[in-house]
Structure formats: structure tokens, C-alpha cells
Amino acid sequence: MNQSLPDLDRFFNPRHLALIGASGTPGKWGFFILLNIIKGNFQGTLYPVNARAKEVLGYPCYARIAEVPDPVDLAVIATPAETVLGLIDECGQKRIPNLVVITSDFSETGAEGAALERAVVDKARGYGIRLVGPNTMGLYSAHSSLHALMPPVEPLKGPVSMFSQSGNIGTQILAWGVDAGIGFEKFVSSGNEGDLTCVDYLQYFAQDDPTRIVLAYLEGVDPDSGFLAAARQAARKKPVVIFKGGRTQAGTRAAASHSGALAGSYRIYQGVFRQTGLIEARTTQEIMDCTKALAAYPIPRGNRVAILTRGGGWGVITTDACEENGLVIPPLPEAIVRKLDRILPRYWSRNNPVDMAAVVTAEPFMECLAILAAWEGVDAIIALGGRAHIPGRNSINPDVAARLAGSADLLKQIGAHVQAGHKKVLECIHRLIRETGKPIISVTLGPQDYHKESMEVYQLASYPNPERAVRALRMLVDYGRYLSSPEPTD
Amino acid sequence: MNQSLPDLDRFFNPRHLALIGASGTPGKWGFFILLNIIKGNFQGTLYPVNARAKEVLGYPCYARIAEVPDPVDLAVIATPAETVLGLIDECGQKRIPNLVVITSDFSETGAEGAALERAVVDKARGYGIRLVGPNTMGLYSAHSSLHALMPPVEPLKGPVSMFSQSGNIGTQILAWGVDAGIGFEKFVSSGNEGDLTCVDYLQYFAQDDPTRIVLAYLEGVDPDSGFLAAARQAARKKPVVIFKGGRTQAGTRAAASHSGALAGSYRIYQGVFRQTGLIEARTTQEIMDCTKALAAYPIPRGNRVAILTRGGGWGVITTDACEENGLVIPPLPEAIVRKLDRILPRYWSRNNPVDMAAVVTAEPFMECLAILAAWEGVDAIIALGGRAHIPGRNSINPDVAARLAGSADLLKQIGAHVQAGHKKVLECIHRLIRETGKPIISVTLGPQDYHKESMEVYQLASYPNPERAVRALRMLVDYGRYLSSPEPTD
Numbered sequence: 001m002n003q004s005l006p007d008l009d010r011f012f013n014p015r016h017l018a019l020i021g022a023s024g025t026p027g028k029w030g031f032f033i034l035l036n037i038i039k040g041n042f043q044g045t046l047y048p049v050n051a052r053a054k055e056v057l058g059y060p061c062y063a064r065i066a067e068v069p070d071p072v073d074l075a076v077i078a079t080p081a082e083t084v085l086g087l088i089d090e091c092g093q094k095r096i097p098n099l100v101v102i103t104s105d106f107s108e109t110g111a112e113g114a115a116l117e118r119a120v121v122d123k124a125r126g127y128g129i130r131l132v133g134p135n136t137m138g139l140y141s142a143h144s145s146l147h148a149l150m151p152p153v154e155p156l157k158g159p160v161s162m163f164s165q166s167g168n169i170g171t172q173i174l175a176w177g178v179d180a181g182i183g184f185e186k187f188v189s190s191g192n193e194g195d196l197t198c199v200d201y202l203q204y205f206a207q208d209d210p211t212r213i214v215l216a217y218l219e220g221v222d223p224d225s226g227f228l229a230a231a232r233q234a235a236r237k238k239p240v241v242i243f244k245g246g247r248t249q250a251g252t253r254a255a256a257s258h259s260g261a262l263a264g265s266y267r268i269y270q271g272v273f274r275q276t277g278l279i280e281a282r283t284t285q286e287i288m289d290c291t292k293a294l295a296a297y298p299i300p301r302g303n304r305v306a307i308l309t310r311g312g313g314w315g316v317i318t319t320d321a322c323e324e325n326g327l328v329i330p331p332l333p334e335a336i337v338r339k340l341d342r343i344l345p346r347y348w349s350r351n352n353p354v355d356m357a358a359v360v361t362a363e364p365f366m367e368c369l370a371i372l373a374a375w376e377g378v379d380a381i382i383a384l385g386g387r388a389h390i391p392g393r394n395s396i397n398p399d400v401a402a403r404l405a406g407s408a409d410l411l412k413q414i415g416a417h418v419q420a421g422h423k424k425v426l427e428c429i430h431r432l433i434r435e436t437g438k439p440i441i442s443v444t445l446g447p448q449d450y451h452k453e454s455m456e457v458y459q460l461a462s463y464p465n466p467e468r469a470v471r472a473l474r475m476l477v478d479y480g481r482y483l484s485s486p487e488p489t490d
Numbered sequence: 491m492n493q494s495l496p497d498l499d500r501f502f503n504p505r506h507l508a509l510i511g512a513s514g515t516p517g518k519w520g521f522f523i524l525l526n527i528i529k530g531n532f533q534g535t536l537y538p539v540n541a542r543a544k545e546v547l548g549y550p551c552y553a554r555i556a557e558v559p560d561p562v563d564l565a566v567i568a569t570p571a572e573t574v575l576g577l578i579d580e581c582g583q584k585r586i587p588n589l590v591v592i593t594s595d596f597s598e599t600g601a602e603g604a605a606l607e608r609a610v611v612d613k614a615r616g617y618g619i620r621l622v623g624p625n626t627m628g629l630y631s632a633h634s635s636l637h638a639l640m641p642p643v644e645p646l647k648g649p650v651s652m653f654s655q656s657g658n659i660g661t662q663i664l665a666w667g668v669d670a671g672i673g674f675e676k677f678v679s680s681g682n683e684g685d686l687t688c689v690d691y692l693q694y695f696a697q698d699d700p701t702r703i704v705l706a707y708l709e710g711v712d713p714d715s716g717f718l719a720a721a722r723q724a725a726r727k728k729p730v731v732i733f734k735g736g737r738t739q740a741g742t743r744a745a746a747s748h749s750g751a752l753a754g755s756y757r758i759y760q761g762v763f764r765q766t767g768l769i770e771a772r773t774t775q776e777i778m779d780c781t782k783a784l785a786a787y788p789i790p791r792g793n794r795v796a797i798l799t800r801g802g803g804w805g806v807i808t809t810d811a812c813e814e815n816g817l818v819i820p821p822l823p824e825a826i827v828r829k830l831d832r833i834l835p836r837y838w839s840r841n842n843p844v845d846m847a848a849v850v851t852a853e854p855f856m857e858c859l860a861i862l863a864a865w866e867g868v869d870a871i872i873a874l875g876g877r878a879h880i881p882g883r884n885s886i887n888p889d890v891a892a893r894l895a896g897s898a899d900l901l902k903q904i905g906a907h908v909q910a911g912h913k914k915v916l917e918c919i920h921r922l923i924r925e926t927g928k929p930i931i932s933v934t935l936g937p938q939d940y941h942k943e944s945m946e947v948y949q950l951a952s953y954p955n956p957e958r959a960v961r962a963l964r965m966l967v968d969y970g971r972y973l974s975s976p977e978p979t980d
Contacts, residue, residue: 024897026904035901038890058893104847109837166803168875172809219806245803250819251810257839258802283957284807312748313656314737317774318708320741329740347599349747357594385658400528403548407514411525414516445662467773 006130006196008204010143011098012186014063014073015044017148018065018096020087021078022048024056024465029102029150030078033138034059040147040154041192044201061282065090074098076148081105081113082447084134092127093247099124100148107192108135121194130433136191137167140174142184143210149189151175155417156456158183159212159295163190163201165219166245166258169284173215176288181455182295185210199225206234213294214240215287218269219255226346228272235277239294239479242278243287244269263390277482280476286471293472296461298479301377305473306372307353310360310385314466315353318443321470327477328354328375339371362421366428373432373440380477381440382469426458432461439476441469496620498694498919501588502631502676504563505534507638507893508555510577511568512538514546517593519640520568523628523706524549528646530637530644532710534776537562539965545557556581566628566638571595571603574610574624589614590638591623597682611684619831626681627657630664632674633700639679641665646946648673649702649785653680653691655709656735656748659774662704664777671802671945672785685764689715696724703784704730708759709745718762725767726977729784729969732768733777734759763866767972769965776961781952783962787929789970793870794818795863795963800875805843808872808933808956815964819843820867829861852911856918863922863930870967871930872959916948923950929966931959 019037021030030050032056037046047070048056051063062068065075075096077087081103091099107114117134124131132139138149140155150167155174162181164170167189174184186205190198198221205214214234221227234240246255247266273280279294281287290406305327309315319329332352334341338352343364349355354368365383372381405409429440442462444450454462463469509527511520520540524547527536537560538546539941541553555565555577565586567577571593581589597604607624614621622629628639632647640657645664650672654660664674665952676695681689688711695704704724711717721900724730736745737756746778763770769784771777795817799805822830822842830844833854839845845857855873862871894901919930932952946953953959 026900035894038894041890057897105837164803166806167803168801169803169807175935217801217803245806245810247810248813250813251806252842254806254809254839254841255804257841258806258845270745282810284955285957311656311658313654313659313707313709314745316656316735316741316744316748317659319744320735320737321773323738323740336672347595347603349744351744351747355745400531404528407547410516445665465774467775482605 001263002078006200006204008196008200009134010073011100011130011139011188013144013147014098015043016047016068016070016072016074017042017146018047018049018062018068018072018075019078019148020049020075021102022050022053022056022059022061028078030055032150032152033078033148034077035104036149039152042147043144044073044146045070050403054291057447065094065096068094074100076102078102079417081134083115085116085123088120088127088129088164088316089122092123092129097129099131099133100136100138101130101131101135101194102138102150102169103134104135105184106134106194113481117192117194119441124195131195131463132188133191133330134194137171137188137363140184140187141461142186151273154178155187156181156183157183159210160184160215161186161205161208161211161213161289161426162217163188163198163205164192164217165190165198165416166217167191169217169290170243173217173284173287175327179452180288180292181452182288185212197221197225199227199230202227202234202240204228205238206230212238213291216240216242217245217290218242219258221277224308226230228276230274231272231278232488235482240278240289241281241287241294242273242320243281243284244273259316277479279479285468286475289461289468291473292455292461293439293441293476294479296455296459297433297461297476299483300379300439300473300477301480303477304330304380305377306330306375306378306381308365308372308383309353309363309379310369312357314384314443315349315355318384318466318470321467325474327468327470327474331373333377336371336375336377340368343367343371355439362424366425369428369440370432373436373438380438380473381439382443382466382473384443384466385445426454426460430480439473441473496690496694497692498686499746500563501590501622501629501678502636503619503634504588504636504964505576506537506558506560506562506564507532507534507636508537508539508552508558508562508565509568509638510539510555510565511592512540512543512546512549512551512790514543522569522640523566523592523638526581526637526639526642529642531635532637533634534563555584555586558584562586563840564590564918566590566592568592571606571624572744575606575613578610578613578617578619580814581878582613582619587619589619589621589623590626590628591621591684592626592628592640593623593679594625596624596684596921601637607682607684614685621685622678623681624684627661627679629679630674630677632676637803644668645677646671646673648675649700650705650781651676651695651698651701651703652707653678653688653695653704654707655683655688656707657681659707659735663707663774663777669942670778671942672778685813687711687715689720690716692717692720692724692730696720696727702728703781704728705781706730706732707735708732709748715739718766721762721766721768721980725972729772730768731777731780731965732763733771733774734763749944767969771965771968775958779951779958779962780965782930782945782951783931783966784969786945786949787923787931788927788962789969789973790869790929790963790967793967794820794868794870796820796865796868796871798846798855798862798871798873799843800846800855800856802839802847804849804874804933804956805839805845808874808960809843811957811960812872815960817960823865823867825969826861826865826867830858833857852914859930860922863928865927868928868930869968870963872933872956872963873930874933875935916944918952919950929963931963933959
């Protein structure tokens with residue numbers, strides 16, 4: 001690890017963790033954080049601290065931090081603002097190197113709070129203490145199963161690390177990740193950034209080996225903070241997905257009263273993102289969609305796309321979305337047409353998009369996919385309709401059920417056949433990606449659980465509609481372009 | 491009903507329905523359509539027709555349409571293309587007024603198919619027969635529970651009627667509607683439009699009383715077809731949501747080989763949509779989001795929005811999305827600030843967005859909502875965080891579970907309290923919409939089922955992220971603006 005960087009490893013992987021303000025009373029944040037740490041099955045030792053309780057949620061409680069019998073790597077503070085200055089002294093005397101200050105009512109509420117925050121940070125620095133927050137929603141680490149978070153979110157473990165200048169948005173992204181099958185390695189809600197800032201987190205995640213993808217929600221950074229250089233270094237090592245809050249005038253005003261961020265001009269931020277190779281998501285949905293694609297797929301070598309579809313209309317929509325996003329749909333060369341002719345009915349489109357018309361079985365779909373993936377003229381494939389989404393109503397009329405009873409076996413066979421076909425298609429896509437090094441993005445038109453299963457079982461990102469798949473692919477293409485551009489020498 | 495329009499009522503509500511090509515053999519489309527009609531619990535009498543079967547799926551089968559003992563209102567044809575001309579004669583002799591020709595391999599496959607299609611249509615017209623298709627995926631009607639569709643989709647019943655120039659997209663929208671809680675009244679896949687065209691369907695839906703919202707997937711219309719006049723008339727009566735496939739050059743080529751549509755310039759279409767007050771959705775997701783908002787909410791009187799949020803970051807994002815979509819976030823007048831001061835903690839934002847900071851209980855949220863909804867200075871409310879989405883992992887460690895056993899009652903109480911709070915919030919929003927006539931759009935950050943429940947139980951459209959809510963609201967605002975513009979006199 002680069003010696004000039006703050007050592008954040010012990011923040012994320014403490015062996016001895018104290019929670020100051022731990023509470024057995026719901027309604028207090030010290031209750032919810034304690035519950036999350038316990039339910040998260042923290043791998044180190046936990047020391048709840050609270051002068052007014054002997055026991056909280058089955059754990060013995062210490063009246064003061066000084067009474068904790070072991071050295072403490074990390075203390076989380078969830079007591080009212082007026083207690084924090086005193087606690088810094090107690091933590092300093094206990095030689096605790098790192099603090100997470102959940103407590104709010106500091107610089108985000110005005111001049112008085114800002115003065116208190118400065119005093120807290122100055123005192124902490126006097127003891128050599130580093131500090132996350134204040135006004136943070138906490139942090140998470142997969143390695144030590146540490147869930148020091150205010151909301152009861154239980155992230156999946158995986159390759160993504162995130163810092164967020166909004167605790168609500170950051171923890172919600174963790175929760176969306178559970179639905180989408182996107183796992184997280186580390187997370188920190190950066191709060192008011194009284195001491196450690198998003199530049200520290202970016203640098204740390206950039207050199208953190210288990211972190212393969214960095215994700216960031218940003219409202220503003222100090223122009224002199226070294227963000228630009230940190231971003232440039234990080235993006236050469238691994239993809240960094242960024243979302244900027246406060247893009248408009250009204251949004252900037254809202255950001256100022258939220259995080260007090262020096263939001264600055266969005267155009268300047270966009271310039272920085274482009275220059276440094278950060279991948280900008282423009283909606284919260286794009287954050288998830290792009291991150292999922294990065295976790296699942298190789299970076300495409302160019303912007304040429306083949307589309308395979310089971311329905312003509314979907315091919316049209318996907319083509320529109322590609323062209324509107326700067327992706328190219330090259331015409332099929334004669335050799336590919338001849339290969340596909342052997343599989344498809346006489347009246348197939350003979351065009352890219354390849355419309356399979358009424359062919360609905362799995363085998364020809366996989367054969368077409370293999371031909372398109374091997375085609376030198378494209379860099380990525382979008383495969384539509386590997387599985388259609390037909391939500392059942394489960395409200396079959398009893399008379400109808402009786403009439404169909406004689407066909408029950410037949411209907412069961414059809415169901416099993418369709419099911420087996422889906423599995424074969426997913427395995428085929430997985431194999432073709434490995435063989436060709438090209439992303440093959442599946443659009444399956446729902447349902448939500450299916451996408452999660454694709455991701456968790458087959459490491460395949462699939463999307464419920466073509467537009468979302470195309471946006472994710474476009475972001476991968478942009479990043480690939482950045483990586484293949486010459487590195488600046490400044 | 492306007493006498494000059496074709497009488498489509500008997501298409502959607504036949505009493506006696508024949509399925510020509512009904513089959514007991516999976517793999518044939520006549521099997522899947524039959525199964526869908528049976529499972530859909532069709533309210534009229536069904537007559538399967540197939541010369542090679544005595545019985546299909548428990549129903550007696552007729553060898554020829556002439557053998558059906560009763561008069562037939564509608565026949566669905568699902569036999570190979572070469573049989574269709576002969577069947578038109580048989581149907582004509584049986585005096586069947588309406589046909590749905592599922593069969594493909596007509597004009598969509600080239601000149602030969604086009605000639606056959608013309609012959610079929612000419613012959614049908616000779617008998618006075620009107621015809622949906624050919625190359626259609628069929629139709630659906632809530633009133634008679636008619637599911638004459640190729641894919642096994644079972645739509646919810648509701649206020650939306652749709653025509654689609656893509657059967658796959660149309661039926662997928664029906665399926666997405668099941669997930670989103672959006673119900674349908676009528677649907678037709680327009681196929682090759684050999685006889686009846688989307689102009690007929692638009693005119694029919696415009697004057698069809700149970701249809702409150704019209705939805706359309708369009709690839710192209712004949713400029714002389716009267717589409718413009720029909721669209722203008724329809725949009726004055728009820729909202730028409732349209733999605734255009736073939737917006738780009740590459741997409742137009744794909745559309746030409748899909749539906750053979752005269753796609754024309756997208757810019758011209760956009761001009762027509764704007765002029766006639768059609769509501770254009772730009773993604774498949776927007777189709778659903780906008781339709782849901784139209785089904786749930788009154789049309790706002792203007793573009794001024796109040797934002798209520800439980801988290802500062804969400805307020806920032808929502809403000810950005812509003813400003814980027816031409817919606818205005820007016821500052822709070824002093825009187826509103828004073829009212830909110832009584833509810834919120836000392837350090838609240840005193841701004842629109844109204845950030846409730848760490849206040850998470852239901853009552854203050856509802857009080858703030860009531861104040862904002864009553865504020866004359868805004869036309870709509872976006873309420874963020876009525877319910878946060880925390881997906882559980884259900885993988886609690888047994889040791890941890892044992893430690894928490896003593897707190898089980900406490901944890902159960904918290905869960906029940908939170909649950910009751912959500913219900914109260916939904917009921918409050920429902921009431922405030924009725925009282926104020928303003929849309930109050932809830933952003934609940936997932937999960938999917940929750941949005942369906944909001945829609946089905948409370949008729950409230952909620953969205954999993956603010957950007958989607960804002961886009962839907964913007965489309966409502968545009969439609970409201972159109973309605974309040976003077977009607978052209980041409």
C-alpha cells in the first residue's frame with residue numbers, strides 16, 4: 001500500500017469494534033446500528049458502550065470506552081452532538097486510531113455546527129485519530145461482515161466498493177444491489193467529510209485488490225483536493241462509475257443545503273469525468289445497470305453490435321436505442337447470412353437485427369448466438385427474448401381446470417421443456433463470452449427474480465428491456481475507448 | 491357509435507367464437523391459442539375447428555366451419571398461409587362477419603406473400619368480412635374474458651386499450667401490466683393491417699366508453715390514412731400514449747423488414763404527435779410509467795412541483811430530474827415554512843425540496859404532505875421515502891438468533907408499527923389527491939410487489955426511483971398543457 005495514503009484497512013476490517021451509544025431502545029439510532037452489526041454477524045469482537053445499560057440485545061454493555069478490556073481498532077459514535085468533543089478525549093486516551101461519527105447536527109446545520117465540527121476534527125487530529133463523518137450513515141465491509149450502518153440493509157458480497165456523499169442513496173444502492181444480484185466489498189457514507197474525504201476513499205478503493213469496480217455518489221469536491229489526479233489513477237486501474245447530484249441550478253441549491261457541497265458548475269464536473277475516464281451514470285437506474293454490466297462482462301473492443309431477436313418489434317426498438325447511443329449495427333456479410341440460412345426459416349430477415357421470426361425453441365437461438373458471437377465484424381451481442389416474461393394469474397376457473405385435467409401431463413412436459421431451454425441458453429451465453437471475449441447482453445423482459453438469478457448463478461447481467469441494456473453497453477464502450485486512448489503524461 | 495366506423499364491438503365481444511386450426515398438439519400455434527382462450531375463461535361459446543381431431547383439450551372439435559351448429563360472430567384462423575384463401579370462402583358462406591388471421595407468411599415476407607394477402611383481403615371484402623391481420627398475435631377483451639392470443643399472457647382488467655404494430659411488444663406490455671398493476675380493457679395486435687388499420691383501432695378506442703386511456707406501438711402509418719385527424723379527435727377525449735418504433739435510420743430499415751411499415755421521417759411523426767396531443771413515450775419503460783400515472787392521477791394544472799423527502803440526497807436528485815424535465819421547484823413561501831416549522835426539527839432545510847432529515851415516522855410525513863398538497867403555489871407533489879426498500883437476507887446466524895430471542899417481541903412490534911405506518915401513508919395520499927385534485931407521486935425505492943399493491947389496492951402509481959416518477963409527471967404536464975390549449979378549428 002502507498003505509504004502516503006491514510007491506512008483505511010482497519011476502518012473496514014477492525015478486530016475490536018466499540019459502539020458508543022449502543023442502545024436497547026428502538027427509536028435511538030444506537031439501537032438500529034447495534035441490531036445491524038449483530039444481525040450482520042460481525043467477525044470481530046463487539047463492545048457496546050452505554051453508561052445507562054448493563055446489557056443491550058443480549059450483549060454486556062460497558063459504561064465508558066475506558067472500561068473496554070481490549071484495545072479497540074474502531075469506535076462508532078452514535079450519541080448526541082454535544083457529547084462528541086468529550087468522547088474524542090476518551091477515545092484518544094484509549095488510543096483508538098479510527099472513529100466513525102454517525103452523529104449529525106454539525107456543519108450541515110449551519111455556522112454553530114460547523115464550529116463544533118472543526119473543534120472535533122482538530123481534537124481528533126491531535127490524538128492522531130482519523131475520522132469518517134460526522135453525519136455519516138456508517139460503513140460496511142464484506143471481509144469482516146461489518147454492517148455498521150443506520151438502515152437495516154444487508155448487502156450481497158461482491159466486487160463493488162462505493163463511497164457516497166449521501167447516506168440514503170448509498171444504502172439504497174446497497175439494497176438495490178440485493179435485488180439485482182450485485183455484490184459489494186466495501187461501502188462508506190462519507191457524511192460531512194470533516195476529516196477523511198471522498199478523495200481518500202477513491203484512492204483507497206483504487207489500490208484495494210478485492211475491489212474490482214468503484215462506485216461513487218458525489219455532490220461536490222474541493223477543486224484543490226486532488227480529486228482529478230486520484231480519478232485519473234483510479235480509472236486506469238479499474239472502472240469507476242460516478243453519479244453527480246446537483247447538476248442543475250435548483251439541484252445545486254438543494255445540494256448546498258444537504259451536504260454543504262461546493263457543487264460548482266456541472267459542465268466542469270462533466271469535463272473532469274470525461275478527461276479522467278470516470279463512467280458517468282445519469283440516472284440511479286443507470287448506476288445499477290452499468291455496475292451490473294461491469295461486474296459481468298469484458299469491456300468491448302468497439303461499438304459494433306449484433307442483435308438477435310425473437311420478435312421483429314424488439315429488433316426495431318433495440319436498433320433505435322443503439323443508434324441513439326452511438327452504437328453501430330453493421331449489415332450482415334454474405335458468409336454470416338449463409339450460415340444463418342441453415343438455421344432459420346426461409347423468410348427470415350437476412351439483416352442485423354437477426355429476427356428469428358416464429359422460431360421459439362432454445363437450440364436454434366443458441367446456434368444463431370454462436371454464429372453472431374464468432375463474427376469478426378461485431379464487438380458485442382444483444383440477445384433478446386432468451387426468456388419471455390409471462391406472469392401467471394393462478395386464477396384458473398375450476399371448470400376449466402377439470403377440462404384440462406386430461407392434458408395435465410402434457411402441460412407439465414411443456415413447462416419442463418421451456419425451463420430446461422432457459423438454463424441451456426444461460427450456460428451457452430456464459431461459455432460464448434469466455435470463448436469470444438465479447439459481452440453478450442441478454443434482454444429477457446422480466447421478471448425481476450430472473451435477472452437476479454442470472455447474475456448470481458451465471459454471472460450474466462440481463463435487463464428487462466432493450467433500452468437499459470443498450471445504455472449499459474454504451475457505458476462499457478465509452479470506458480473501453482478511454483482505456484485504449486494514450487495515457488496523459490502530465 | 492359513429493355509423494361510418496367499422497363495428498369492432500363484435501370483434502372484441504363475440505358470443506360465438508370459432509378457432510380454425512385448433513390443435514391438441516403443442517408446437518402448433520393453434521394449440522397455444524386454444525389453451526389461452528380456455529384458461530382465460532372466455533364468456534361466450536367456443537367452437538374448435540380441425541378436420542383431423544375429434545376432441546382438443548377436452549372440447550369437441552368440428553371438422554369444418556360449416557359444421558358449427560350456431561352462427562359464428564368471430565373466427566380466428568391459425569392454419570398455414572396456403573389454406574387461408576379457401577377458408578375465406580368457407581367463412582363467407584357461413585356468414586361470419588369478422589376474422590382474426592393469425593397466420594403469417596403474407597406481405598411481411600415479400601412480393602409473393604403480398605399478392606396472396608391482397609387476394610385474401612379482396613375475397614373477404616367480397617363477403618363483407620372485416621379482418622384483423624394477417625400476421626397478428628390476436629386480440630384480447632376484458633369484458634368477455636377473450637384471450638385469443640399466441641403468448642400465454644393473462645392481462646389484468648382495467649382502463650387501458652392498446653393497439654400494437656408489433657405483437658411481441660404489445661403482448662409484453664400486457665405482461666408488464668400484470669407486474670405493475672396496470673389493467674387492460676382491449677388489445678389488438680394489428681399485424682400486417684391488410685384490412686383494418688391502426689386508424690380504425692384508434693377511432694374505435696377513442697369512442698369506446700370503458701377505454702379511459704389509449705396506448706399504441708406504432709412503426710408507420712400511411713400519410714393518407716386519416717391518422718392525424720383520428721389522433722386529434724382521440725387526444726381531446728382521452729389520453730393517447732404512443733411509442734414510435736423506427737426513429738433512427740437503422741431502426742427504420744429494421745422496421746421495413748419487420749412490418750413493412752412506411753416509417754417515414756421520425757421528425758414528421760414527432761410533429762404530428764405534438765400537434766395532435768399524443769403523449770410520446772421514448773422508452774418501453776416510459777410507456778408503462780406514463781400509463782400508470784394516467785390511470786392513477788388527475789392531470790396537473792401546471793408544472794410546479796413540491797418535493798418531500800426523507801433523505802437530502804434524494805431531494806437533490808429529484809430536483810435535478812425536475813429541472814432537466816422542465817418542471818419548476820418554487821421556493822417555499824414564508825407561510826408554508828412557518829407551518830412546517832411546527833412539525834420538523836430545528837435544523838430542517840426550510841427549502842423546497844423539504845428534507846425531513848432524520849424524521850422517519852409516518853405522522854409528520856403525512857402532516858408535511860397535507861401542507862404541501864394544500865399549497866396554492868404547486869400543481870403536483872413528489873413524495874420520496876414513504877417506504878424505504880430493505881430486502882432481507884433471511885440468513886441470520888443461529889447464534890445471533892439465540893441472542894436476539896429475548897428481543898423477539900420488541901422486533902416484532904417494530905415491524906408491525908412500520909407496516910401500519912406504510913398503510914396510513916398510502917391512505918393519506920389517496921385522500922389528499924381526492925381533496926386537492928393534484929397528483930401526489932410516491933417514490934418508494936422498491937420492491938416491485940409494493941408498487942403493484944399500491945396500484946391495485948390504493949390506485950396510486952408509485953415508482954422505484956425519482957427519475958422515473960419525474961418523467962411520468964412531465965408527460966402528464968405536457969398533456970395537461972395540450973388540453974388547455976385552444977382546439978384548432980380546421
